[in-house]
Amino acid sequence: MRILLVDDEPALRELLRATLESVDITVDEAASALEAETVMRRRKPDLVVLDLRMPGMSGAEFCAQLKEKPRTRDIPVVVLTAADPEDARSAQQAGAAAVVHKPFSPLELLAVVEGLAGRTPLSAPPRRKPRAGDEEEVVLYARDLRHLLEIERTQRRLLEDSYLETVTALAIALESKDGATRAHSQRVQRYAAELLEAIAPGTTSDHTYEYGFLLHDIGKIGIPDSILLKPGPLSRAERKRMQTHTVIGEQMLAGVAVLRGEGLRIVRSHHERWDGRGYPDGIAGDDVPLGARVFAVADALDAMTSNRPYRRALTWRAAHAEILAQSGKQFDPDVVDAFREREPSLVEVKRELAAA
Ligand SMILES: [Fe+2]
The missing domain is CATH 1.10.3210.10 (Hypothetical protein af1432)
Structure with a gap:
């Protein structure tokens, strides 16, 4: 499975790449909609993960554009967005298959991606309301890591x-x-x-x-x-x-x-x-x-x-x-x-x- 990751934050791309590659998903990256177009011409992805707010063309515009073209119409798009109901609405109007709110844990995104790809999702940790000081992806990632270790421990016992x-x-x-x-x-x-x-x-x-x-x-x-x-x-x-x-x-x-x-x-x-x-x-x-x-x-x-x-x-x-x-x-x-x-x-x- 190949995923195109479109986000202008290199650190977030790095975090998501590590998560997706850990379950054998191939990841292409792009820092903007323009760069994403170039990458997609070379290799068509099975799924696109797209940040909504990016400099230049917004994620919603890019998503709508993908949905118009016959070559890319069928590629599911997962949109990453801040917890803004307006953003979520515009993503859905643009044809996004799923919306994931920031801050999210990488395992939550992985569960959405695997669900869309028809793979059995690795169990995601239960979604919890973010608390003060809990907003950083890295904090959520640490929680993911603990969750993965628990899974690993159970599997080792089995x-x-x-x-x-x-x-x-x-x-x-x-x-x-x-x-x-x-x-x-x-x-x-x-x-x-x-x-x-x-x-x-x-x-x-x-x-x-x-x-x-x-x-x-x-x-x-x-x-x-x-x-x-x-x-x-x-x-x-x-x-x-x-x-x-x-x-x-x-x-x-x-x-x-x-x-x-x-x-x-x-x-x-x-x-x-x-x-x-x-x-x-x-x-x-x-x-x-x-x-x-x-x-x-x-x-x-x-x-x-x-x-x-x-x-x-x-x-x-x-x-x-x-x-x-x-x-x-x-x-x-x-x-x-x-x-x-x-x-x-x-x-x-x-x-x-x-x-x-
Ligand atoms: Fe004996």
């Missing part, structure tokens, strides 16, 4: 939500193959988030942990079904093969930006143990990434308190005792302390998800 939904769908797809349930990944993720918040407050705002918790077992895609779905116990070689799901998962997700850092470490190290007897690296203590240490407790808690095809769930009390017994062995003692501290919330999570 984008983050859709990432999370996609990742969740992927985790569920994997679990359906594995025989686990949708509730498993949700419970483990919520338990882990609760424990992480207790042990490192504020960390959960970093979504990479959340993605790591959800996708920890994604590497199982690379394990043959004959091993993954084998009903009986695995042979030593099969167990070794199964354990590679940690490294396969890490390799699969290495290029995914939202998992970079801790998320990827969770995927690789979620079967490590505090005492160093885990896999794939056999690292111990603080060498095991925090997210993986937290995940280990969350995953064990859910495994013990859920029914599996080959055994019934333990009671919460029995799972509690087992987690405490593994403090300093399988689990980081600090995470076990966090488990005791947050136990009422964890029970609540289980109840809430069971009800859902």
